[in-house]
Amino acid sequence: MAHRIVFTPSGKRGEFAEGLSLLAAARELGVDLDSVCGGRGICGRCQVDIAQGDFAKHAIHSSADHVTPWGEVESRYAEKRGPFAAGRRLGCQARICGDLVVDVPPESQVHRQVVRKRAESHPIEIDPVVRLYYVEVDEPDMHEPASDFRRLEQALREQWGLAEARADLAVLASLQKALRTGQWKVTVAVRKGRDIVAIAPGFVERAFGVAIDVGSTTIAAHLTDLASGEVVAAHGAMNPQIRFGEDLMSRVSYVMMNPGGDRELTRVVREAIDALIGEAAREAGVTRGEILEATLVGNPIMHHLVLGLDPTELGGAPFALALDAAYEARARDLGLDIAPGAFVYALPCIAGHVGADAAGVVLAEGPYLKDELTLLVDVGTNAEIVFGNRERLLACSSPTGPAFEGAQISCGQRAAPGAIERVRIDRATFEPRFKVIGCDLWSDEPGFAEATAKIGVTGVCGSGVIEAIAEMFLAGIVSEDGVIDGELAARTKRVEATGRTFAYVLSEGAPRLLIYQTDVRAIQLAKAALYAGAKLLMERAGAKPERVTLAGAFGSHIDPSHAMTLGLIPDCDLARVASAGNAAGTGARIALLNLAARAEIERVVKRIEKVETAIEPAFQRHFVAAMAFPNKEDPFPNLAERITLPPRKAPSAEGGRRRRRGASFSDP
Numbered sequence: 001m002a003h004r005i006v007f008t009p010s011g012k013r014g015e016f017a018e019g020l021s022l023l024a025a026a027r028e029l030g031v032d033l034d035s036v037c038g039g040r041g042i043c044g045r046c047q048v049d050i051a052q053g054d055f056a057k058h059a060i061h062s063s064a065d066h067v068t069p070w071g072e073v074e075s076r077y078a079e080k081r082g083p084f085a086a087g088r089r090l091g092c093q094a095r096i097c098g099d100l101v102v103d104v105p106p107e108s109q110v111h112r113q114v115v116r117k118r119a120e121s122h123p124i125e126i127d128p129v130v131r132l133y134y135v136e137v138d139e140p141d142m143h144e145p146a147s148d149f150r151r152l153e154q155a156l157r158e159q160w161g162l163a164e165a166r167a168d169l170a171v172l173a174s175l176q177k178a179l180r181t182g183q184w185k186v187t188v189a190v191r192k193g194r195d196i197v198a199i200a201p202g203f204v205e206r207a208f209g210v211a212i213d214v215g216s217t218t219i220a221a222h223l224t225d226l227a228s229g230e231v232v233a234a235h236g237a238m239n240p241q242i243r244f245g246e247d248l249m250s251r252v253s254y255v256m257m258n259p260g261g262d263r264e265l266t267r268v269v270r271e272a273i274d275a276l277i278g279e280a281a282r283e284a285g286v287t288r289g290e291i292l293e294a295t296l297v298g299n300p301i302m303h304h305l306v307l308g309l310d311p312t313e314l315g316g317a318p319f320a321l322a323l324d325a326a327y328e329a330r331a332r333d334l335g336l337d338i339a340p341g342a343f344v345y346a347l348p349c350i351a352g353h354v355g356a357d358a359a360g361v362v363l364a365e366g367p368y369l370k371d372e373l374t375l376l377v378d379v380g381t382n383a384e385i386v387f388g389n390r391e392r393l394l395a396c397s398s399p400t401g402p403a404f405e406g407a408q409i410s411c412g413q414r415a416a417p418g419a420i421e422r423v424r425i426d427r428a429t430f431e432p433r434f435k436v437i438g439c440d441l442w443s444d445e446p447g448f449a450e451a452t453a454k455i456g457v458t459g460v461c462g463s464g465v466i467e468a469i470a471e472m473f474l475a476g477i478v479s480e481d482g483v484i485d486g487e488l489a490a491r492t493k494r495v496e497a498t499g500r501t502f503a504y505v506l507s508e509g510a511p512r513l514l515i516y517q518t519d520v521r522a523i524q525l526a527k528a529a530l531y532a533g534a535k536l537l538m539e540r541a542g543a544k545p546e547r548v549t550l551a552g553a554f555g556s557h558i559d560p561s562h563a564m565t566l567g568l569i570p571d572c573d574l575a576r577v578a579s580a581g582n583a584a585g586t587g588a589r590i591a592l593l594n595l596a597a598r599a600e601i602e603r604v605v606k607r608i609e610k611v612e613t614a615i616e617p618a619f620q621r622h623f624v625a626a627m628a629f630p631n632k633e634d635p636f637p638n639l640a641e642r643i644t645l646p647p648r649k650a651p652s653a654e655g656g657r658r659r660r661r662g663a664s665f666s667d668p
């Protein structure tokens with residue numbers, strides 16, 4: 001007798017013979033229903049909800065007694081793992097005996113979606129690269145002299161339809177012990193349906209991966225549950241290569257001047273990544289052997305050094321990459337102690353200065369999926385910029401230098417407790433108020449001194465410098481050309497002479513924190529480089545951005561209106577300027593969880609048009625225009641709607657007074 005079965009949410013339907021399990025019916029229809037144990041009632045991944053009632057749309061009356069009653073296997077499972085929700089059954093145990101509407105809850109779907117926090121981010125769909133297969137392997141037999149691996153292959157073929165499984169020596173070394181410890185029952189982690197990356201005795205259901213983002217300053221590792229997509233531990237550490245040079249170019253110089261220097265830089269960064277993985281694993285209570293896959297993003301120089309490629313050629317024109325395609329290496333070959341056969345997937349690089357980190361940002365933000373023209377800016381010592389939409393994508397990098405990270409700024413420091421990160425300047429009195437990292441209070445609020453007594457007010461981080469200079473501009477302390485108005489020194493103690501130029505006193509504490517003329521100049525140079533790069537792409541595309549997304553650590557803290565006030569980013573509706581946080585890291589996590597996403601980013605990267613700022617004649621012109629606040633040539637109509645910008649002219653006493661009254665943020 002045949003019964004009609006409809007699976008939701010897929011809507012897949014069919015007619016099935018009485019007595020068939022719901023898991024078997026789902027498989028026949030290609031319904032996304034998980035299973036690790038192959039229907040043995042151990043894994044619980046096949047749970048489904050039996051709908052009750054009349055479903056006119058499907059012409060089905062569905063009822064809990066249209067499947068076989070609760071059996072011994074389910075009772076055993078529930079006893080071990082806790083009771084089931086009402087109407088829930090193990091799909092591999094419940095057998096069809098009537099018409100049914102069967103709902104597959106998200107946690108039972110292999111390809112479930114992981115919703116991301118930001119509203120404009122598309123969810124991550126899980127499309128596993130590595131899957132677990134529980135198998136029962138025949139015991140060896142004197143009369144059937146087949147090797148343990150041959151019998152494992154046979155079990156994978158017969159029980160899971162995996163016909164091409166293969167294992168390298170590191171994995172094979174663990175096979176015999178695992179089979180005997182597990183009494184011929186093992187769980188096999190198989191990558192892309194072929195490569196066995198780990199074999200564990202008995203039934204194992206935990207599988208993890210790690211997404212690694214190697215920045216020139218910091219390295220981040222996100223240990224992720226491969227089934228749920230959940231980040232179980234996230235760890236960051238300073239890149240130990242800093243001792244060989246603060247910025248990328250000084251590290252390349254180190255390599256050029258010291259024979260074997262590349263190997264040294266490779267060794268320290270690999271050791272740091274491995275230590276970070278160890279810390280994340282410890283924190284999450286995960287063993288290194290349970291980490292079955294890794295993904296890697298980084299700027300071209302970091303990418304090359306982690307893979308063991310000499311970055312010398314990236315130190316000068318024409319900035320030739322040794323490798324731009326995505327690459328898969330065995331983790332152990334990169335010194336990473338995770339599952340014995342695990343791979344590391346490095347995302348592709350886009351160009352000589354636009355790396356796998358930018359590819360990660362593109363994957364995370366998906367501008368190639370949208371009509372909207374998006375400008376993606378990943379700010380570091382080199383800004384990597386991508387502009388476009390589904391029709392066309394362009395990319396370039398711009399040498400912003402380390403000013404945005406607080407380096408080259410006299411009172412600059414890294415974003416750490418005690419660093420000023422928010423600044424407001426009173427337009428009439430020029431008095432500042434600020435917030436420091438590690439304290440929620442503004443400096444003019446009661447209790448601030450006590451709250452910061454321990455951490456102190458030690459310096460200004462990148463976002464703080466941007467806000468301080470933008471506020472100085474809006475208050476008329478600094479002109480559109482970036483000159484601190486010395487006339488104000490006669491009227492306020494906040495402006496003081498420092499040799500032939502002037503400085504603004506941001507904090508009178510110890511240490512005194514001043515924004516000098518040279519600091520304003522350093523930010524002007526950095527922001528002009530960034531803007532000129534973006535302008536080149538806009539010009540090439542013949543369009544302006546409808547959305548600006550700031551990626552990277554600096555991008556996450558920067559206030560969009562202050563950044564736009566300085567002309568660091570082009571004009572755009574301020575409501576559509578947002579930070580994407582560590583988007584490169586998110587891209588690495590997407591590539592970790594979704595096999596199809598890897599093919600997708602490889603495809604997209606191939607069609608990104610690279611613009612080389614170093615040889616573009618227009619770059620210099622855009623750079624000069626972009627030295628002004630917000631820009632000498634380009635209008636900022638969206639910004640002007642929200643903020644009263646000072647008029648575009650050289651500062652004068654009269655103008656200064658007028659500007660001070662007018663300039664204000666309309667946002668809170």
Ligand code: FES
Binds near residue numbers: 043090
């Ligand atoms: S498939 Fe594992 S419990 Fe049903």
